[in-house]
Amino acid sequence: MSTTTPSSAPTLINLTPKAIAHVKSLLERQGKPEAYLRVAAVGGGCSGFSYKLDVADEATAQDRVMTFDGLKVLLDMKSSLLLSGMELDYNDDLMNAGFTFKNPNAAHTCGCGTSFSV
Amino acid sequence: MSLSYHADLDRAVVRLEGPDAATFFQGYSTQETRSLVPGEATRAAVTTRKGTMLDWVLVLRDETGLTLVGGPGRGAILATTLDRYTLGVDVTVTDRSAGTRVVTLIGSWTDLLPVPADEASRLTADARRWSWRGTADGEALCAGHPALPEVAIWLVDEASWPAREANLVDRGAEPWAADRIEGWRIGAGFPASGHEIGEDVNPWEARLETSISLEKGCYLGQEVVARLFHYRKIQRQLMGLTWSAGTHVEIGATLLDEERPVGVVTSVSGERGLGLVKVAQARPGVQLVTAAGEATVTLEDRPFWLP
Numbered sequence: 001m002s003t004t005t006p007s008s009a010p011t012l013i014n015l016t017p018k019a020i021a022h023v024k025s026l027l028e029r030q031g032k033p034e035a036y037l038r039v040a041a042v043g044g045g046c047s048g049f050s051y052k053l054d055v056a057d058e059a060t061a062q063d064r065v066m067t068f069d070g071l072k073v074l075l076d077m078k079s080s081l082l083l084s085g086m087e088l089d090y091n092d093d094l095m096n097a098g099f100t101f102k103n104p105n106a107a108h109t110c111g112c113g114t115s116f117s118v
Numbered sequence: 119m120s121l122s123y124h125a126d127l128d129r130a131v132v133r134l135e136g137p138d139a140a141t142f143f144q145g146y147s148t149q150e151t152r153s154l155v156p157g158e159a160t161r162a163a164v165t166t167r168k169g170t171m172l173d174w175v176l177v178l179r180d181e182t183g184l185t186l187v188g189g190p191g192r193g194a195i196l197a198t199t200l201d202r203y204t205l206g207v208d209v210t211v212t213d214r215s216a217g218t219r220v221v222t223l224i225g226s227w228t229d230l231l232p233v234p235a236d237e238a239s240r241l242t243a244d245a246r247r248w249s250w251r252g253t254a255d256g257e258a259l260c261a262g263h264p265a266l267p268e269v270a271i272w273l274v275d276e277a278s279w280p281a282r283e284a285n286l287v288d289r290g291a292e293p294w295a296a297d298r299i300e301g302w303r304i305g306a307g308f309p310a311s312g313h314e315i316g317e318d319v320n321p322w323e324a325r326l327e328t329s330i331s332l333e334k335g336c337y338l339g340q341e342v343v344a345r346l347f348h349y350r351k352i353q354r355q356l357m358g359l360t361w362s363a364g365t366h367v368e369i370g371a372t373l374l375d376e377e378r379p380v381g382v383v384t385s386v387s388g389e390r391g392l393g394l395v396k397v398a399q400a401r402p403g404v405q406l407v408t409a410a411g412e413a414t415v416t417l418e419d420r421p422f423w424l425p
Contacts, residue, residue, distance in 0.1 A: 040205075040206055041205055041206070042205050042206030042207065043142060043145060043146075043203035043204055043205050043206060043207055044142075044145040044203070044207075044336070045145065045336050045338075046167075046336045046337070046338065046339070046340045046341045047167055047338065048146075048167060048202075048203055048338045049203065049205065052206065078205055078206075079205065079206070082205070108167060110336075110341055111341060112336075115336065117167050
């Protein structure tokens with residue numbers, strides 16, 4: 001799977017073209033084409049940490065801002081410790097549609113795919 | 119009715135403070151804790167990713183967070199582990215073990231409550247959830263377990279303890295030394311950290327059924343805990359043990375059935391103990407021998423909360 005690198009800041013994570021297209025489509029539908037995609041790791045889930053995707057209207061001082069084909073992505077500093085090197089993909093199969101996370105820091109991922117341990 | 123007490127200074131007391139405290143702890147324990155309201159308490163196992171236990175804790179919910187009361191020497195590991203997962207949530211984890219006495223009261227402890235006696239009966243109302251009360255100076259008083267109405271857990275600030283203890287003694291309360299409270303614990307079948315609770319034991323093996331919710335959703339280790347139950351993969355279970363007077367049995371002794379290892383002794387007090395025994399042999403009345411052959415051990419269905 002090919003990935004798109006950010007146009008400005010050095011990359012900490014990567015998004016596949018499918019992921020970028022799907023997020024852009026979601027933002028368009030929400031009427032917020034200029035909003036950010038926030039990618040974060042939070043406590044919770046079967047393996048201790050969970051991935052979290054959210055729409056943010058603005059960046060904070062703790063955020064690293066990356067741009068992927070015009071899509072602005074935020075990653076806070078604490079999350080970057082757990083997500084550095086991760087690839088965010090989007091699967092549009094009928095059976096398994098949704099975002100997938102390929103995180104090299106994850107020692108174990110639970111069955112649902114959204115929780116991980118390090 | 120008399121009152122006895124034992125005061126521990128090394129029991130875990132961990133504070134989770136903040137608006138996300140209850141939701142956060144829901145993700146790291148076997149019990150439904152998110153829906154606790156201030157004044158309610160429950161017991162929960164704090165699990166590892168492998169579904170074994172970091173500790174088994176009493177959970178007290180108040181207006182601003184949760185207080186967890188765990189086993190001896192477990193405060194630092196509990197606090198450190200939970201703090202590691204506070205990413206993205208508004209929770210502060212503090213180990214308060216060193217400044218708090220955890221006092222076990224056995225007997226007529228309801229006299230200590232600043233509430234009417236009829237309201238005190240609510241403290242033993244439910245197998246999974248019950249209520250607790252704050253006392254003077256931010257102290258807490260809670261039933262130790264609904265199945266043991268004569269037992270309460272009292273959290274006292276260390277600086278206040280000498281005066282509190284003097285008051286207890288003035289009222290005729292009897293202090294119990296460590297070996298006596300340990301004997302009582304084993305007789306009641308109450309599992310303890312470092313014995314029947316640990317990172318090599320899962321909560322089903324320790325027979326903490328009433329501390330496990332199978333409906334609460336995801337938490338650390340949940341997949342393993344659920345699978346053990348639904349696929350009937352529980353290998354061992356906690357049993358009471360008795361043996362003849364004068365027989366020497368040690369913690370860690372292997373229990374044999376026709377020369378096959380089927381269990382291990384986890385707690386000992388006088389002529390009785392607790393042990394983890396393979397399910398096939400875990401029936402009251404079954405006799406096993408220790409590996410050294412010096413003792414015949416009879417199994418009992420001891421845990422107090424079982425019918």
